[in-house]
Amino acid sequence: MKCYCVVDFHQPLQLLEQAMPEVQGAEVLLRVRAAGVCHSDIHLWEGGYDLGQGKRLSLKDRGVKLPLTLGHETVGAIHEMGPLAKGVEAGRNYLVYPWIGCGDCPACASGRENHCAAPQSLGVYRPGGYAEYLRVPDARYLIDIGDLDPATVAPYACSGLTTYSALRQIGPEIYREHAVAIFGAGGLGLMAVEILHALGGKGAIVVDIDPAKRAAALAAGALAAIDGAAPDAAQQIIKANGGKPLQAAVDLVGAPATAGAAFDALIKGGKLVIVGLFGGGSTWPLALIPMKAISIIGSYVGNLQELRELMALVREGKVKPIPVHRYPLDQADAVLASLVAGKVVGRAVLTV
Structure with a gap:
């Protein structure tokens, strides 16, 4: 499958051909429909954060490994399910909650996976949605979007949440x-x-x-x-x-x-x-x-329950879509560069 990855920090995204992920247990493989290009992707592309006073937080030192497929705002259709995957249907479109934790710490046990000290976030520590397919570790991280537009829904996973x-x-x-x-x-x-x-x-x-x-x-x-x-x-x-x-x-x-x-x-x-x-x-x-x-x-992103609450407001029509600019997946690097330059008004979304 095709994916667009950070191969070297501060360098253009590279098109890589990778093997199709295999699913097991409660895992789900999605065919990507839409992937938001988020400002957080800039920091991942840069490889760190400015802490002030000449200090910098290195993502490499915090366990981010290259090549990295970016993309943490993803909507996809079910392509394949593991034998233990529950509550999802083949072919339907789902918004992915990407802020996945270790599953064992007190934060994860209390439903605050976004506060996990050993995160496994999609598009950060695991491959993300700048790709044709995305493997999600458990079907419980998927939220059915019904007939809503995948491109307008994708940004809710980060900017909305x-x-x-x-x-x-x-x-x-x-x-x-x-x-x-x-x-x-x-x-x-x-x-x-x-x-x-x-x-x-x-x-x-x-x-x-x-x-x-x-x-x-x-x-x-x-x-x-x-x-x-x-x-x-x-x-x-x-x-x-x-x-x-x-x-x-x-x-x-x-x-x-x-x-x-x-x-x-x-x-x-x-x-x-x-x-x-x-x-x-x-x-x-x-x-x-x-x-x-x-x-x-x-405040760091949000938890899975909060995303479910937000999507309930969206389905009820209480949250109007913000301006979304759609681009094909093969323009991933150009779109990210535009975001770096501050030229994006609203939200840029890659569609597959």
Whole structure:
């Protein structure tokens, strides 16, 4: 089968021909229908994360092995099932939960596989969806999408799930009564605007340095769109909130500038949920954290139950699809390069 892989970090993806995976036990082999190209794929392609102060987290040191088939936002049709696979039907389309854990630790036992210290995530530690076929280790990780469009559904496995989980950590008692600042208006940001609306939220004040992405956020229903590069960005955010500091902010970028502006815009006792992995070091004086009594929460994707809850909202029509740009699988490297260059508005999806 054909797959597009990272063979060397920072080098173009390579087309490789690999043997068809064989299934056993509860495993399932899917024929890939759609695979989202996610910003996290950039970090995998780069081989690590910027930790600030000259430090870098190496993915190779954390067990990521090359060649690696990217792709953790995947929809596929059942092609073959192991003898113990249950609850799925041949030929139907399923969204894949990719954030798989070891299955033995306390996090996995409590249903929080996304917090596993020995993860086996698809497209990270196991082959992902930039391929013609994808092997999933257990049928329980599949969610039936019925007659929904595979290309619009695929991004829910990461961008949708990540924003849904982050908003849950803010809590309905806050987001239903107060606007939430969303830093970043890429695929995750647009998804956050839509999911916040689906959850009955008051609305989103979106912050981004790209005018086109700010326009897309307004078109998606954001209450306001602020230029994050403005020297008074924090003050503009507060002004957009009726002149009051915000109760909560979600940083989908995770850069010193965005985290700093979010921190400055929050009220005493507010919540800052950091999702983005852009990198760098924090800029806050430590004394201000207790003085402002701010909760700073790291949020990493989401768990399987949260993805099931999100897909229930999607099936009910409460979550409208964000803009999706479709490309054939053989353009995987070019699409990833466009994402690296910041040229993708909405979500790019490879279709097979």
